[in-house]
Amino acid sequence: MNLTIVLQQLVNGISLGSLYGLVAIGYTMVYGVIRLINFAHGDIMMVGMYFAFTGIAMLFLPWWAAFLLSMLASALVGVIIDRVAYKPLRNASRISALITAIGVSFFLENSFLVIYGGVPKAFPVPSVFGGAINIHGVIFPNIAIITPIVAMIFLMILLFILHKTKYGMAMRALSFDFETVRIMGVNVDLVISMVFAIGSFLAALSGIFWAMRYPAINPLIGIMPGLKAFAAAVLGGIGSVTGAAIGGFIIGISEILVVALFPSLAGYKDAFAFLFLIFVLLFKPTGIMGEDLERGRF
Amino acid sequence: MKLDRNNILTALSIALFFLFVWWANHHLTSYAVRIWEDTLIFLMLSAGYNLINGVTGQFSLEPNGFVAIGAYVTAILILTPAQKESMFIIEPMVPWLANLHMSFLPALIIGGIVTAIVGFLLGFPVFRVRGDYLAIVTLGFGLTIRVVSNNTITITNGSLGLKGIPTYTNIWWCAVWVVIAMIVIMRIVDSAFGRAMKAIRDDEDAAIAMGINTLWMKQIAFVTAAFFEGVGGGLLASLITIISPTVFTFFLTFELLIIIVVGGLGSMTGTAIATVLVVWGSELLRVVEQPMNIFGLHIPGIPGMRMVVFSILLIVIMIFAREGIMGQKEFSWDWLFNKFKGKRA
Numbered sequence: 001m002n003l004t005i006v007l008q009q010l011v012n013g014i015s016l017g018s019l020y021g022l023v024a025i026g027y028t029m030v031y032g033v034i035r036l037i038n039f040a041h042g043d044i045m046m047v048g049m050y051f052a053f054t055g056i057a058m059l060f061l062p063w064w065a066a067f068l069l070s071m072l073a074s075a076l077v078g079v080i081i082d083r084v085a086y087k088p089l090r091n092a093s094r095i096s097a098l099i100t101a102i103g104v105s106f107f108l109e110n111s112f113l114v115i116y117g118g119v120p121k122a123f124p125v126p127s128v129f130g131g132a133i134n135i136h137g138v139i140f141p142n143i144a145i146i147t148p149i150v151a152m153i154f155l156m157i158l159l160f161i162l163h164k165t166k167y168g169m170a171m172r173a174l175s176f177d178f179e180t181v182r183i184m185g186v187n188v189d190l191v192i193s194m195v196f197a198i199g200s201f202l203a204a205l206s207g208i209f210w211a212m213r214y215p216a217i218n219p220l221i222g223i224m225p226g227l228k229a230f231a232a233a234v235l236g237g238i239g240s241v242t243g244a245a246i247g248g249f250i251i252g253i254s255e256i257l258v259v260a261l262f263p264s265l266a267g268y269k270d271a272f273a274f275l276f277l278i279f280v281l282l283f284k285p286t287g288i289m290g291e292d293l294e295r296g297r298f
Numbered sequence: 299m300k301l302d303r304n305n306i307l308t309a310l311s312i313a314l315f316f317l318f319v320w321w322a323n324h325h326l327t328s329y330a331v332r333i334w335e336d337t338l339i340f341l342m343l344s345a346g347y348n349l350i351n352g353v354t355g356q357f358s359l360e361p362n363g364f365v366a367i368g369a370y371v372t373a374i375l376i377l378t379p380a381q382k383e384s385m386f387i388i389e390p391m392v393p394w395l396a397n398l399h400m401s402f403l404p405a406l407i408i409g410g411i412v413t414a415i416v417g418f419l420l421g422f423p424v425f426r427v428r429g430d431y432l433a434i435v436t437l438g439f440g441l442t443i444r445v446v447s448n449n450t451i452t453i454t455n456g457s458l459g460l461k462g463i464p465t466y467t468n469i470w471w472c473a474v475w476v477v478i479a480m481i482v483i484m485r486i487v488d489s490a491f492g493r494a495m496k497a498i499r500d501d502e503d504a505a506i507a508m509g510i511n512t513l514w515m516k517q518i519a520f521v522t523a524a525f526f527e528g529v530g531g532g533l534l535a536s537l538i539t540i541i542s543p544t545v546f547t548f549f550l551t552f553e554l555l556i557i558i559v560v561g562g563l564g565s566m567t568g569t570a571i572a573t574v575l576v577v578w579g580s581e582l583l584r585v586v587e588q589p590m591n592i593f594g595l596h597i598p599g600i601p602g603m604r605m606v607v608f609s610i611l612l613i614v615i616m617i618f619a620r621e622g623i624m625g626q627k628e629f630s631w632d633w634l635f636n637k638f639k640g641k642r643a
Contacts (some may be wrong), residue, residue, distance in 0.1 A: 037434055043373070088617045098357040098433055099559060100616040106552055107609035113602045120358040227438050274438040281423040281431060 017252020022206035023229035024244035026199025032175035042226015048204025078200025213289035238289030338472035346523035352563035355499025368531025413528025459542025568624030
């Protein structure tokens with residue numbers, strides 16, 4: 001294996017990792033605020049893909065409009081899910097909310113199966129994102145270069161929102177002490193809705209770039225990346241946004257590198273994230289950036 | 299065990315249950331018998347599932363993965379060496395497994411034990427931290443077991459799966475195992491272990507403060523559930539005769555989840571009622587996937603609609619009727635007799 005291939009794989013891994021990271025942010029923020037593993041989050045990725053697919057292939061919108069509308073619509077779906085399914089259970093036992101979350105996940109998968117059918121659809125990749133560039137003899141697909149840049153931009157925007165705005169402060173405060181924030185007169189439901197909107201927006205963004213990377217989409221496509229993103233969130237320390245991004249990079253890069261270095265293990269590719277999850281729980285349950293689980297902070 | 303009124307009545311009702319099984323076996327159509335076999339296996343699976351979810355309060359999504367393990371282990375043990383040799387066409391089976399052959403009962407028990415060991419190993423990292431991660435870890439395990447069984451071709455025959463598994467399972471096998479499972483699980487629930495598990499469910503911090511070893515209690519519940527899920531998997535393997543990595547999907551877990559939620563999380567009585575309702579109900583629900591004619595209006599069948607109905611049902615129950623049919627209450631003879639005497643228990 002020469003340097004060229006290593007470099008290519010590294011870029012590939014960073015690009016995949018940033019996709020996991022974007023999804024992991026949603027898991028970690030929702031868990032931080034309402035202590036719920038939002039099983040439907042991986043499926044929001046799939047929802048984003050299908051919305052963008054519908055926009056481009058069926059409504060003939062320009063790609064940027066379709067992408068933007070898809071992300072906004074997915075954010076709306078995330079908010080609706082929270083309002084309809086999770087909000088009535090805010091004061092119920094944890095297990096009730098978790099069961100509802102798995103119900104929502106199953107509902108999204110199967111209603112999209114009914115609407116779009118189970119046959120994989122070809123995702124129309126805009127020409128800007130197709131093709132490849134050649135840097136000193138090393139060939140990179142455009143999408144692998146663009147993905148991490150876009151992810152970084154959105155991560156910066158998110159960190160700005162979290163640390164420099166009033167609502168960001170409310171989100172961080174909620175993850176610290178739910179009851180006190182409510183007593184301070186913060187509109188808690190609005191802030192939670194914003195967390196769901198941000199998480200779903202980023203998941204849809206990740207979904208769209210995922211679909212351009214692997215342009216065949218089906219209604220069950222969100223499950224695996226969702227699981228890996230959750231592993232990334234735990235690895236990074238659940239509750240920490242930066243941690244989620246770092247966890248995403250680690251999972252993405254190691255997945256690509258392991259397959260590149262040991263091609264005989266390629267069939268087990270999807271099992272690595274699971275092993276990661278188990279090992280993190282065994283040896284460092286608080287993750288890289290995590291503090292005490294009960295006192296998670298962004 | 300004392301020979302008092304309650305125990306005699308329990309023994310009598312078990313005898314009555316076997317009488318029903320005998321009657322069903324002789325007088326019902328083979329289709330109905332088949333659905334009853336499913337019902338009994340599902341009852342065993344969901345009773346174990348309720349022990350970890352309802353009684354101990356640890357949300358888990360393990361059944362499809364664990365059932366798959368039990369099914370594979372049992373199937374490999376009861377297939378004859380000749381069958382295995384003709385089936386493994388991509389790569390031959392590892393020799394020590396290829397020549398292993400035994401009768402159904404030990405195969406089922408080994409299937410259960412292997413699954414229980416897997417459950418123990420899986421529960422260890424999770425329960426050390428907190429119950430929250432159990433759901434996602436077991437969900438991931440269900441997906442991972444598919445990846446693994448697809449790739450370990452010398453053991454599982456990869457994506458081709460195992461065919462021609464001998465059909466030993468009949469309604470009697472299911473009935474006897476379900477009685478064993480129910481007795482064991484009810485005894486656990488009624489014991490000091492069961493009370494400790496309920497304490498964990500209701501307030502984990504208080505349970506720790508009372509000196510309950512929560513890791514150990516959760517493991518007992520999880521491993522018991524795993525054992526019966528493994529056995530149930532073995533029964534299913536011998537009932538459907540073909541298994542492959544895609545047979546035991548998440549839908550199985552979801553169906554069991556619906557059952558324990560409808561019946562009431564933590565109530566075995568509720569689980570029994572709900573199993574019959576859900577298994578037979580989901581047979582009837584097949585209607586929604588078939589083309590219908592209502593007053594001359596033709597509605598084409600919508601494949602997959604059943605799952606949508608199921609998921610909406612689950613969400614609605616969780617939001618509006620979280621208690622299910624039985625809540626956390628159990629049927630007991632004392633309750634029945636007090637009812638007759640007009641007293642409230």
